[in-house]
Amino acid sequence: MRQKLWKRLSRFLEVYLMKKYLETAISNALKTLxxxxxxxxxxxxxxxxxxxxxTNVAFFVSKRMRMSPLKAAEVIGEKLLSDPRVERISVDGPxxxxxxxxxxxxxxxxxxxxxxxxxxxxxxxAAQKNIQIxxxxxxPTGPFTVGHGRQAVIGDILAEVMRARGLxxxxxxxxxxxxxxxxxxxxxxxxxxxxLLGKKVELEDTHYQGGYLVEMAEELIKEVxxxxxxxxxxxxxxxxxxxxxxxMVQTMKASMDKLGVSFDSFFSERTLVExxxxxxVLKTLRDKGLVTDRDGAVWxxxxxxxxxxxxVLVRSDGTFTYFMTDIAYHxxxxxxxxxxxxxIWGADHLGHIPRMRAAMKALGIPESFFxxxxxQYVNLKKGNEIVxxxxxxxxxxxxxxxxxxxxxxxTRYFFAMFDPDTHMLFDIDLAxxxxxxxxxxxxxYAHARICSIxxxxxxxxxxxxxxxxxxxxxLQSDEERKLIRExxxxxxxxxxxAGDYKVSRITNFLEELASCFHIxxxxxxxxxxxxxxxxxxxxxxxxxxxNLLADGLALLGVSAPESM
RNA sequence: GCGCCCGUGGCUCAACGGAUAGAGCAUCGGACUUCUAAUCCGAGGGUUGCAGGUUCGAUUCCUGCCGGGCGCACCA
Numbered sequence: 001m002r003q004k005l006w007k008r009l010s011r012f013l014e015v016y017l018m019k020k021y022l023e024t025a026i027s028n029a030l031k032t033l034x035x036x037x038x039x040x041x042x043x044x045x046x047x048x049x050x051x052x053x054x055t056n057v058a059f060f061v062s063k064r065m066r067m068s069p070l071k072a073a074e075v076i077g078e079k080l081l082s083d084p085r086v087e088r089i090s091v092d093g094p095x096x097x098x099x100x101x102x103x104x105x106x107x108x109x110x111x112x113x114x115x116x117x118x119x120x121x122x123x124x125x126a127a128q129k130n131i132q133i134x135x136x137x138x139x140p141t142g143p144f145t146v147g148h149g150r151q152a153v154i155g156d157i158l159a160e161v162m163r164a165r166g167l168x169x170x171x172x173x174x175x176x177x178x179x180x181x182x183x184x185x186x187x188x189x190x191x192x193x194x195x196l197l198g199k200k201v202e203l204e205d206t207h208y209q210g211g212y213l214v215e216m217a218e219e220l221i222k223e224v225x226x227x228x229x230x231x232x233x234x235x236x237x238x239x240x241x242x243x244x245x246x247x248m249v250q251t252m253k254a255s256m257d258k259l260g261v262s263f264d265s266f267f268s269e270r271t272l273v274e275x276x277x278x279x280x281v282l283k284t285l286r287d288k289g290l291v292t293d294r295d296g297a298v299w300x301x302x303x304x305x306x307x308x309x310x311x312v313l314v315r316s317d318g319t320f321t322y323f324m325t326d327i328a329y330h331x332x333x334x335x336x337x338x339x340x341x342x343x344i345w346g347a348d349h350l351g352h353i354p355r356m357r358a359a360m361k362a363l364g365i366p367e368s369f370f371x372x373x374x375x376q377y378v379n380l381k382k383g384n385e386i387v388x389x390x391x392x393x394x395x396x397x398x399x400x401x402x403x404x405x406x407x408x409x410x411t412r413y414f415f416a417m418f419d420p421d422t423h424m425l426f427d428i429d430l431a432x433x434x435x436x437x438x439x440x441x442x443x444x445y446a447h448a449r450i451c452s453i454x455x456x457x458x459x460x461x462x463x464x465x466x467x468x469x470x471x472x473x474x475l476q477s478d479e480e481r482k483l484i485r486e487x488x489x490x491x492x493x494x495x496x497x498a499g500d501y502k503v504s505r506i507t508n509f510l511e512e513l514a515s516c517f518h519i520x521x522x523x524x525x526x527x528x529x530x531x532x533x534x535x536x537x538x539x540x541x542x543x544x545x546x547n548l549l550a551d552g553l554a555l556l557g558v559s560a561p562e563s564m
Numbered sequence: 565g566c567g568c569c570c571g572u573g574g575c576u577c578a579a580c581g582g583a584u585a586g587a588g589c590a591u592c593g594g595a596c597u598u599c600u601a602a603u604c605c606g607a608g609g610g611u612u613g614c615a616g617g618u619u620c621g622a623u624u625c626c627u628g629c630c631g632g633g634c635g636c637a638c639c640a
Contacts, residue, residue, distance in 0.1 A: 042580065042581095050583075054583090059582085069620065093583050094583080094621075296638085298638095311637085321637095321640090346634090349634095349640080351634090351636055351637090353568090374568080374569080376569065379633090421569060441602050448600075449600060450599095455599085460599090504578085512587090515587085519603095521604085522601095523604085564602070
C-alpha cells in the first residue's frame with residue numbers, strides 16, 4: 001500500500017512540500033532547455049481561481065529563448081506536464097504558468113505532515129552556527145516599559161524560530177549596573193527616604209521622579225528604620241545604590257518571567273569593569289593608536305572607520321562611558337565563541353550603531369559578527385491621547401501593568417504581530433476590552449473548535465489512529481486543498497523569519513490558517529456518521545491543523561486552549 | 565542641516581518586483597432544531613503622501629519633494 005511506504009520513508013526523508021517540489025521540477029525543466037543558470041524566478045500562490053501554484057519563470061527566460069514570455073511559458077509548461085504530480089497547467093496573463101497538482105500529491109503531503117508532527121523543524125542544518133541574541137538590556141533604573149516588552153517578545157520568538165531552524169541560539173540580558181544612572185537612582189531613593197522621615201531635601205532634575213521609588217523608600221523604612229539618616233555619606237551612598245539595584249534587578253527578572261521570557265544568561269556591566277576587562281580593551285585601543293586625549297577625556301577615533309565624529313570613552317572625571325563598556329562587552333561576546341550576535345535595540349539607540357561598528361573593526365572582529373535589529377517605538381493610546389514614554393519623568397505604563405490589563409497571551413501576540421519597523425500604536429482601551437477584537441482569540445478559537453470536534457469524534461467512535469488506511473484523496477474541495485497547501489508552507493515561513501527577523505510572519509500565517517479552517521468548518525461537516533470514510537480523512541486534516549496551531553502559538557509563547 | 569525608519573479605505577495593520585492591493589475594527593444586510601455564532605456569507609468604502617525614473621509589470625527598487633518618529637552627548 002502506497003501510504004505504508006510513505007510512512008516508512010517519511011522517517012528518513014524530508015517531508016514532501018509541494019512548493020519546494022515544484023521549484024525542483026522547474027529547475028529540472030530548465031536543465032533540459034540548457035537554462036539552468038537562470039535565477040530569480042519564483043513559485044507562488046496565485047490569486048483565487050488560477051490554480052494551486054504559479055510561476056513567473058517565463059519572464060526570466062523569454063529573452064534567452066528568443067520568444068515572448070507567453071510562448072516560453074507554453075514550452076516550459078509542456079515540460080512540467082510530464083511530471084506525475086502535475087495534473088494540469090494553464091498559461092495566463094502575460095506569461096504566468098499556473099499549475100494544478102494531482103489529488104495524489106495533496107494526500108501525500110497531508111499524510112506526511114500528519115506523520116511528522118515537527119516537519120517544520122530542521123534536525124541537521126548544513127552548517128552549525130553559534131548565535132547570541134541580546135535583548136531587554138537597559139539601565140535597571142525603573143520597571144520595564146512596554147517598549148522593552150516589544151523587544152523581549154521579538155527576541156524570545158526569534159530565538160525559538162532560529163532553534164527550530166537548527167541553529168544554536170543563546171538569549172542574554174545585559175545589565176547596565178555600573179554607570180552614573182545607577183548612582184542617581186540610589187540618590188533618588190535616598191532623598192525619598194529622607195523626605196519620608198521628615199527631612200527637608202528635594203530631588204533635582206537629574207534624579208528619577210517615579211512614584212515607584214517612593215514605594216521602595218517606604219518599604220526600606222520598614223526594613224531598616226531610620227538607621228541611614230545619620231551614617232557617613234560614602235557608606236550611605238553605596239548602601240542605597242546596592243539596595244536599589246538589587247531590588248530593580250529582581251523586579252525586572254520577575255517581569256520577564258511573567259512575560260514568559262527566559263534567558264540563558266544575564267551579564268553584568270559591573271563585573272566587566274571590576275575584572276579589568278574594560279581597562280584591557282582601552283589599552284588595546286591605545287596601543288593601536290586609536291584613542292586621543294582631549295579636554296581631559298579619552299576619545300575613540302570613530303572617524304578612522306566610519307563617517308561619524310569621535311566619541312568619548314573615558315570622561316574627564318575618570319568614569320567610563322556606556323560606549324566604552326559596551327565595546328568590552330562585545331569583545332567578551334566574541335571571545336566566548338559566538339559566530340554572530342544579534343542585538344535588539346530601540347530606535348533611540350540608532351546613533352550607537354556606527355560607533356560600535358567602528359570599534360569592532362578596530363578590534364579586528366569580522367564584520368558579520370555584530371548585527372543590530374532596531375525596532376521602532378511603541379506608542380500608547382489612552383482615550384484620544386497618545387502617551388509618550390519617559391522613564392526619567394516617571395510617566396509610563398509599565399510592562400507589568402500592560403500584562404495585568406490585557407493578559408500575557410494578548411501582550412505577546414500583539415507585540416509579535418507588528419513589523420518591528422512600524423511605529424505601532426497600542427490602544428490601551430481597545431486592548432482592555434477583552435473581546436473578539438483581539439486576533440489572538442481568533443487563532444485560539446480555531447484550536448479550541450478542533451478540540452471540540454475531536455471530543456465529538458471520540459463519542460462517535462471516529463479516530464485517526466489507523467491513519468494508514470484512511471483515504472486522504474477524498475479531500476478534494478477547494479477549502480481542503482487550500483488548507484493542505486497552507487500547512488505545507490509553514491517551513492518556508494520560518495525560514496524567512498530566520499532570515500529577515502520579521503516574526504510577524506508567524507502571526508500572519510496563523511491567522512490565515514485559522515481563517516481557512518473557519519471557512520472550511522462552516523462549509524463542511526467533519527464528523528458525519530453517514531460518511532465514515534470522509535470523516536476519518538477530515539479528522540486527519542484537522543489533526544494536522546490543530547497541531548500546527550498549537551505549535552505555532554507555542555513558538556509565540558501563547559497558549560492554545562482546548563476550550564474557550 | 566545630515567543620517568536611519570515610517571506614510572496603504574474612517575481606525576489599526578497585511579501584501580516573496582507580479583495577475584482584480586488584502587484582513588480586522590467601525591457602518592449596513594444576511595446565516596445557529598446540525599462538530600462552540602469569540603464563527604461564516606454579502607455590501608459600501610482606495611489615484612498605496614506627491615512628482616518623476618528603471619521594466620513586460622512598481623505599494624515594493626532608484627531620484628527629488630511633502631508629512632511624522634528617532635538619532636547626530638563627557639545619556640544610555
